[in-house]
Amino acid sequence: MTRSDARRSRASILDAAVVLLNEEPDPSVEAIATAAGVTRQTVYAHFPSREALLAAVLDRVTDEAMAELDAVDLDAGTATEALLRLLDTSARITARHRLLFQRANAVPVTPREDDERHQPVTARLIKVIVRGQRAGEFDDQLPPDWLATLTIRMGHAAAEEADAGRMSPAAADAALRTSLLRLLAAG
Structure with a gap:
């Protein structure tokens, strides 16, 4: 060959x-x-192995997702608007690959591996959060990396609620947006 x-x-x-x-x-x-x-x-x-195939699939999907996230202009509009565009794009990606992501999340990983898996998203979130803190839109009393971590965890929680059928995907998305904007809001 x-x-x-x-x-x-x-x-x-x-x-x-x-x-x-x-x-x-x-x-x-x-x-x-x-x-x-x-x-x-x-x-x-x-x-x-099946695990190696799954890892390669996740790498492929991650590369495609990062290309979509790169297309989100994080510098346009307010930081809140940029954050919401990032959430919208992430929601579309997650909806498209829901079963695949569920399977990936079921595979045990170390905290370091989990951090590495989320690093590209975390970096984008931190960029938006820092911009929002500098502009006075977001709380500047908490570290941006902590707020980015909470954003990711809240996104996972919203997806889990929708996957379990406790909330519709639209209700979970709305709850995520409301909760996140309250968390980040400048006091």
């Missing part, structure tokens, strides 16, 4: 895995191989 064939096979496997993991919680490697148009052995040649 040529290097370009191998790249195409890997890309096909990842494309198929993203689709299937967003449709069902635990597709078989055989199902992913079939959807990708390759053999099961080809999948294992690229990804030696």
Whole structure:
């Protein structure tokens, strides 16, 4: 197999895995191989375990998500408006990959790995929070990294409420926005 064939096979496997993991919680490697148009052995040649495949899928989805987040102009408008645009984009990404993210969140990770996984989002949040603190929109008595961490945790809580059926996705999103703006509000 040529290097370009191998790249195409890997890309096909990842494309198929993203689709299937967003449709069902635990597709078989055989199902992913079939959807990708390759053999099961080809999948294992690229990804030696299901965990390695899931990690590669998450990397792919994360790269795509970061590209979408990069398109959000964090410097336009007020910091509150920028934060809400960031939340809207994150909500669209999460909705598109809900099952995949649920599966990823079920895999135990160390606090350091969790921090690394969220670092690209955290950096964007901190940028907006610092801008809001400097402008007097957001509370400047709490550290920006703490407020970014709380924002991420609140986002997870909203998603968990929606996933458990205790709130509709729209109600969870509204509760997240209200809670977050109250948390960040300058006193």
